[in-house]
Amino acid sequence: MATKILIIEDETLIRENVAELVRLNGYHVVTASTGREGLIQAMLHRPDLILCDIRMPEMDGYQVLEAVRDYRSLKTVPFIFLTAKAEESDIRRGMVLGADDYLTKPFTLSGLLTAIAGRLQREALRETDLQGRLAELRRSINSLSSHEYNTPLSCIIGFTTLLLDSYDEFSREDSLEMLTMIKASSLRLKRSIDNPRLLEELQQIDRVPSSYTTGSTMFDKELVNKAIGRINDRQELDVTCHLDLESAQISLSETSLGVILEELLDNAFKFSDGSHPVKLSGRRGEINYQLTISNHGRVFKPEDIIRIAPYRQFDRDIYEQQGLGLGLAIVQKLLTLTKGSMVIESQPTGETSILVIFRRELL
Structure with missing residues (x-):
């Protein structure tokens, strides 16, 4: 599937020219003539990269960028500003909001393609690193979970089987000792099941008052x-x-x-x-x-x-x-x-x- 690039530009000639140049270099292009339209396009059809003009009526590029970074599925999409001027204060404001790069009009085709390729490559590396860390976390969770679930279960099953099969052969003290170990293993297993759920609940609270965070x-x-x-x-x-x-x-x-x-x-x-x-x-x-x-x-x-x-x-x-x-x-x-x-x-x-x-x- 071709890489999708969203171009948000209110000047028709610039928008069409940039779209054609990008399209001729193998990218799938979607365009929008206003910031609001571009934001809707991004939310409906997540692009791989956004090129956005700064000076636009109603909703300017900074507002688009801020909305994009607030939208969970778009937070990491590379975002490049297109601007007629690039004063230091403008660049600083964009970077604070999460812009990845600036292209000053008029820009060359090579400059445009280099900026696009660079940001896409960086995003690919970020995604590869993220997937690697997720895979490592999954391996760690699987390894820990297997041990934490199977160890107490083995104890519970083993002692329960002994008591069922040979109950009359054990003294009262031996039976109580085995029952105590079954109880300890059951409590350990319950904690292994409860703690992931508890952590997940806590991560969803995020400072909103709840039974966990209020009281005396x-x-x-x-x-x-x-x-x-x-x-x-x-x-x-x-x-x-x-x-x-x-x-x-x-x-x-x-x-x-x-x-x-x-x-x-x-x-x-x-x-x-x-x-x-x-x-x-x-x-x-x-x-x-x-x-x-x-x-x-x-x-x-x-x-x-x-x-x-x-x-x-x-x-x-x-x-x-x-x-x-x-x-x-x-x-x-x-x-x-x-x-x-x-x-x-x-x-x-x-x-x-x-x-x-x-x-x-x-x-």
Whole structure:
């Protein structure tokens, strides 16, 4: 299929001449005599590149460009301005809005074709890079998902089969131990299913008030101990945890606060080496509440801190670890939506501290 180029130009002679020159060089051409008509054409039949005059009545080129960049399916379409003059202020304004290039009238055929080819090539490279990253992400998700779904399922199926086939041969203690492992595996599997859905919901909120971003919750030891209990049930852990917390009313729903606590504590427990207890310290500020969670174990490298993203786990090829790599991404998104923040510091000695700042509910 031929590359489609949309030409938006109100001067008939220029529009027809440019269209003919471009068409003769193998491109499929669509034209529009007004900015409004051109925008409609772009929305109905997405072009591969847009050539647009700046000075047009009713809707000028800047307005067209702004509308194009606001339209999701057109955001990345290369956009070249055609202009009778190219003052620095005009160029700067266009670049701020997202223009890719300028051609000053009168321009040569070679200049026009070079600009078109250059922008199309850059877009092709961008698309290739994007597809490569998407393929890498799909491979990562498939690999993580396969492990996170199949491991607990194997445990559930295996112990359930043993109990069904040989129930009378096991002592009560053995049966309870197997049932406990079935429960832990079921909770782990549920979390692996729930977290992708939760992250997707959070990404759709974008600062619009919701049950995740509104509310008020008392932050205290009882709330923390509930989160610790849920983690221990799922991970079959019994990690020593020291609490030094001041109680405070936090401007966050209990669900969201529980998610943040559980995800951060889950990581602290999971990556501790057992030599030191996990520590939680919470202090009231004038308008904020500062929570610090510290553990001793795997070092969180500085270059990894800035690369936190969904479905990204660090050094998984070296260390066995549970999860889909969504925990910190979920915490970051919740804090962003509620005007909180998080800072991670990790020392070469193995101590990692996460400082979380919540907004307090001021009475």
